[in-house]
Amino acid sequence: AQKITQTQPGMFVQEKEAVTLDCTYDTSDPSYGLFWYKQPSSGEMIFLIYQGSYDQQNATEGRYSLNFQKARKSANLVISASQLGDSAMYFCAMRTIGNEKLTFGTGTRLTIIP
Amino acid sequence: DVKVTQSSRYLVKRTGEKVFLECVQDMDHENMFWYRQDPGLGLRLIYFSYDVKMKEKGDIPEGYSVSREKKERFSLILESASTNQTSMYLCASSPARGRIQETQYFGPGTRLLVL
Numbered sequence: 001a002q003k004i005t006q007t008q009p010g011m012f013v014q015e016k017e018a019v020t021l022d023c024t025y026d027t028s029d030p031s032y033g034l035f036w037y038k039q040p041s042s043g044e045m046i047f048l049i050y051q052g053s054y055d056q057q058n059a060t061e062g063r064y065s066l067n068f069q070k071a072r073k074s075a076n077l078v079i080s081a082s083q084l085g086d087s088a089m090y091f092c093a094m095r096t097i098g099n100e101k102l103t104f105g106t107g108t109r110l111t112i113i114p
Numbered sequence: 115d116v117k118v119t120q121s122s123r124y125l126v127k128r129t130g131e132k133v134f135l136e137c138v139q140d141m142d143h144e145n146m147f148w149y150r151q152d153p154g155l156g157l158r159l160i161y162f163s164y165d166v167k168m169k170e171k172g173d174i175p176e177g178y179s180v181s182r183e184k185k186e187r188f189s190l191i192l193e194s195a196s197t198n199q200t201s202m203y204l205c206a207s208s209p210a211r212g213r214i215q216e217t218q219y220f221g222p223g224t225r226l227l228v229l
Contacts, residue, residue, distance in 0.1 A: 009154065033214040043123075043223035045204065050215045091156060097214055100145050100164060101172075106156040 002027045002094050006105035013082050014113050020067070021077040021108050023092035031097035034075040036066070039089040039107075048090075051075055079110075087112045117141070118221040120205050126227045133192040135224050137205030144210035146188035147218065148172075148180065151202040163188055164210060195228045202226075 003026040013019045025034065036048045051059045051066045059066040067076040079086055092105040121136035137146065145164050149157040149172075159172030161180040169180050177199060181189040188207075192199055202225050206218040 004156075006156075031214070035217060037220075043202065043204075043225070045206075045220035047217040050217070052215060093157075095214060100208065100210065101147070101159060101162060102218055104149075104157040106154055 002029075002032075002096060002103040004092050004094055004103055004105035006092055006108050008108045009106070010109045010111070012111050012113055015084060016081055019079045019082050019086075019110065021079075021090050021092075021110065023075045023077065023105060025073050025075060025092075025094050027094065027096055029096040033095050034066070034068070035093040035095070035102065036064070036075075036077045037091045037093065038086075039091065041088070045091070049077065082112050084112050084114060086110060118205055118207055118219050120203075120221040120224050122224050123222060124225050124227075126229065127192075127195050128229055129196060131192075131195050131228075133195045133226065133228075135190040135192075135203055135205075135226070137188045137190070137207075137221055138186050139188075139205075139207040139219070140186065141207065141209075141219070142185065143207035143219075144185070145208045145218075146182065147206040147208075148178075148188065148190045149204045149206065150174065151204055151223075157204065160190065195226075197228050200226060200228045 005024045032053045034051045038046045049061045065078045089107045091107045093102045118139045148160040162170045163182040179191045205221040208218045
């Protein structure tokens with residue numbers, strides 16, 4: 001069975017600062033993928049970034065990067081130069097090879113302060 | 115652009131009513147999913163369908179049923195709504211046997227209030 005743990009229920013960050021959202025995972029499967037989603041107050045889930053278990057480099061997408069530490073089973077999301085529009089819920093999720101389902105963490109509510 | 119639509123953004127129902135939540139996707143995806151989202155609990159899978167008329171229970175199927183008569187449409191049914199089913203319901207779809215990096219595509223969600 002897979003498990004995703006997000007230990008930060010809420011975070012407050014000053015605008016323009018970088019922020020790290022924590023995610024640890026547990027699986028016995030050697031082949032897996034990790035996803036981060038953003039959910040604004042409107043409700044839709046927006047896919048941000050993906051990291052595969054065999055990827056040699058940390059994933060980056062614009063201001064988003066993933067700090068992937070395989071031995072520690074962590075996949076933290078880093079948002080650089082935060083903006084007011086980054087205020088949202090953020091979810092970490094995992095999928096193992098051959099499994100169509102995603103397992104989600106409990107989420108972190110990020111609030112950017114002007 | 116992948117589009118997943120849900121029949122209602124907000125819904126208010128009475129205890130004991132039968133409730134239908136509809137989800138439609140336009141990308142010819144084989145897989146469709148129903149989740150409920152509650153504060154502090156994240157997204158939990160209710161049911162999953164991998165083909166027309168095929169379904170699989172998720173983590174919290176009690177009190178729910180589903181129907182998939184057409185590939186593009188996946189319905190979640192609350193046979194007799196209860197107050198503990200007040201929640202945000204999210205539908206998602208994905209291609210079958212897709213690449214592991216393939217994301218699920220989500221609808222806008224339905225906020226259901228059961229009084």
